[in-house]
């Protein structure tokens with residue numbers, strides 16, 4: 001049964017999530033991309049408001065002509081439960097999962113703002129990048145070969161296979177932007193640069209490497225879609241609050257996918273506003289990620305994993321981070337789904353050219369930022385790219 005706003009109140013009473021006698025209002029808040037999201041606010045301020053997310057058996061934005069398994073809502077709810085176990089601070093509380101209706105109910109986050117929107121309006125990142133890095137670090141350590149024993153990992157991998165959403169990523173992030181494809185589009189001033197990128201053999205080999213990593217590197221549980229539209233930020237009781245939402249693409253995959261998507265979107269926001277503080281926060285994200293791994297490290301489940309392996313593993317994650325960040329940069333200016341950060345500029349051309357150029361450089365040579373994890377070198381590369389354009 002697909003919920004309509006008028007049915008949500010009775011549904012919440014039926015699920016025991018709101019007292020039968022309560023009255024209140026329901027509004028739809030989802031921006032209608034893949035799924036529907038409703039918020040129910042009781043008139044009695046002592047009864048907490050809640051949010052319901054339901055996956056229809058198609059992509060919400062495109063309708064029944066674009067079928068997509070509604071199971072994704074259950075994958076998302078399961079991932080949120082795992083996130084809540086290891087990173088409760090940054091994860092919305094799940095109150096109910098409805099396996100028959102492919103819906104779940106969670107904490108209402110309407111007092112927060114989607115990070116991309118906040119950044120477009122000129123907000124600073126503050127602690128956001130560190131919080132995201134901490135969440136990725138804690139969840140990935142706990143679900144990696146260092147944090148989870150082989151049986152637990154086998155169970156996690158089995159229950160986290162997400163082939164339909166993985167196909168979406170393979171097509172729209174790691175495929176179409178690099179070839180001529182129906183839904184691609186780009187600013188007319190980028191035509192030459194896009195063609196050059198698509199023909200560059202170094203880019204093609206790097207892309208192939210990233211596709212293979214995406215398909216086969218079962219490093220840890222990843223969010224799978226961790227861009228600035230999947231983070232909500234705000235202030236509660238005078239303290240900054242960060243919540244990571246929407247892990248319907250979750251799977252056991254390369255950790256650099258999550259860090260790369262986040263970093264790329266920070267870079268895009270920085271290029272939009274020429275904000276060097278945004279760039280500096282990339283180091284906050286990486287350092288918080290590493291700190292979470294180092295915190296878990298003394299309790300690792302496999303004593304044969306030695307300190308040398310940890311150094312190698314973190315290097316590998318950083319390499320992947322740069323690679324996935326690069327494909328995300330390309331996708332957001334030459335693929336299907338562009339970034340509003342750039343599209344809402346009076347002329348998206350110059351900023352888009354910078355983002356595309358960075359993506360191309362990083363794909364052609366990931367060592368351009370050195371061979372060791374060095375987020376400051378990446379920040380420097382980005383900063384010089386917009387100085388060069390002035």
Ligand code: ADP
Pocket residue numbers: 029030031032033034035036037039051092106107108109110114229230245246248
């Ligand atoms: P989709 O899978 O369709 O992309 P999202 O999980 O990104 O859905 O949610 C879509 C929008 O709904 C978000 O951008 C946010 O504005 C709003 N939203 C999502 N979860 C909540 C929540 N728990 N409370 C309030 N608003 C939410």
Ligand code: MG
Pocket residue numbers: 033034246248
């Ligand atoms: Mg989504």
